[in-house]
Amino acid sequence: MLIHVRKKSDVASSEITPRDVYVNRRDFIGQSAAFVAGAGLTPRLLDSAGAPPRQELQDDLTPFEDVTTYNNYYEFGMDKRDPVRNSGDFVPVPWSVEVGGLCNKPGTYAIEDLIRQDEVVERTYRMRCVEAWSMVIPWMGVPFRSIISRLEPMADAKFVAFETVVRPEQMPGQRRVGGLDWPYVEALRIDEAAHPLTLMVTGLYGRDLLNQNGAPLRLVMPWKYGFKGIKSIVSITFTESMPPNTWNIQTPNEYGFYANVNPNVDHPRWTQARERRIGELRRRPTLMFNGYEEEVGHLYAGMDLTRWF
Numbered sequence: 325m326l327i328h329v330r331k332k333s334d335v336a337s338s339e340i341t342p343r344d345v346y347v348n349r350r351d352f353i354g355q356s357a358a359f360v361a362g363a364g365l366t367p368r369l370l371d372s373a374g375a376p377p378r379q380e381l382q383d384d385l386t387p388f389e390d391v392t393t394y395n396n397y398y399e400f401g402m403d404k405r406d407p408v409r410n411s412g413d414f415v416p417v418p419w420s421v422e423v424g425g426l427c428n429k430p431g432t433y434a435i436e437d438l439i440r441q442d443e444v445v446e447r448t449y450r451m452r453c454v455e456a457w458s459m460v461i462p463w464m465g466v467p468f469r470s471i472i473s474r475l476e477p478m479a480d481a482k483f484v485a486f487e488t489v490v491r492p493e494q495m496p497g498q499r500r501v502g503g504l505d506w507p508y509v510e511a512l513r514i515d516e517a518a519h520p521l522t523l524m525v526t527g528l529y530g531r532d533l534l535n536q537n538g539a540p541l542r543l544v545m546p547w548k549y550g551f552k553g554i555k556s557i558v559s560i561t562f563t564e565s566m567p568p569n570t571w572n573i574q575t576p577n578e579y580g581f582y583a584n585v586n587p588n589v590d591h592p593r594w595t596q597a598r599e600r601r602i603g604e605l606r607r608r609p610t611l612m613f614n615g616y617e618e619e620v621g622h623l624y625a626g627m628d629l630t631r632w633f
């Protein structure tokens with residue numbers, strides 16, 4: 325297998341970057357490239373003897389401070405600072421997820437039963453928002469494929485749909501009139517959902533997710549625009565036909581279902597060829613599938629990637 329998945333328990337204790345190294349930017353700047361190299365995808369890179377290092381080796385982690393204060397989470401407001409400011413009343417424990425549709429193990433699952441601690445891995449991924457900014461984030465979570473296999477989808481299940489919690493009393497953005505319809509919904513084709521890179525995330529920087537990042541449970545698919553990474557998930561449903569997704573409902577000519585990062589298909593109102601990495605001044609080129617083409621390109625073989633945005 326090309327992708328080496330490191331379980332938390334596999335990591336030698338000397339390799340675990342202590343929390344205060346993460347939190348103190350000055351300390352980890354010098355180590356972050358090495359840390360990215362040690363996580364997720366890179367053993368393959370180190371193995372490919374003689375090949376020039378790929379761009380991920382130059383990617384520094386985005387500081388914890390930025391990852392947790394510059395957010396998109398419209399349930400808490402539309403400005404980047406709103407989620408951290410307005411999510412203090414949100415209570416992510418206890419938590420359960422409704423599983424239904426075309427699978428053999430439907431039911432109400434406590435989060436502890438869905439997320440097995442011995443399956444938690446750490447993965448450092450680039451995240452590219454459709455608004456043309458990006459970050460590099462060390463996530464913790466469980467590969468969604470192992471959750472899927474426990475839920476036993478039936479043969480006619482072609483998609484997986486997700487919903488975010490609706491709690492207007494704790495989420496001021498849901499009390500606003502106009503704007504998005506709630507719940508926020510998203511979906512993946514089942515082979516995308518089962519791809520080894522797709523992570524059901526419970527933490528970042530070695531600690532539990534904060535409310536503004538989608539506590540206690542959110543999705544991350546690093547080759548897709550960030551809006552596919554639905555936060556605070558309360559339902560998972562296996563379906564035969566393609567489910568709707570929030571931003572496509574809202575503005576179908578701007579946001580698609582697949583939403584694969586693609587520098588060659590511009591947003592109607594801005595270019596997608598470049599992006600601003602949070603913390604950097606110069607814009608960098610956006611990579612096809614956000615740099616994960618080797619891993620995920622086969623999922624879209626034969627699709628017209630200029631049409632299926």
Ligand SMILES: Nc1nc2c(c(=O)[nH]1)N[C@H]1C(S)=C(S)[C@@H](COP(=O)(O)O)O[C@H]1N2
Pocket residue numbers: 391394395396397398399452453454488508536537538549550551552553554555556
């Ligand atoms: N429920 C919900 N999930 C959401 C959003 C949202 O507004 N509501 N915003 C999305 C967008 S546009 C992005 S870029 C990412 C941002 O994740 P982050 O704030 O953890 O960086 O969350 C995605 N998930």
Ligand SMILES: [Mo]
Pocket residue numbers: 396452453454455549550551
């Ligand atoms: Mo986004």
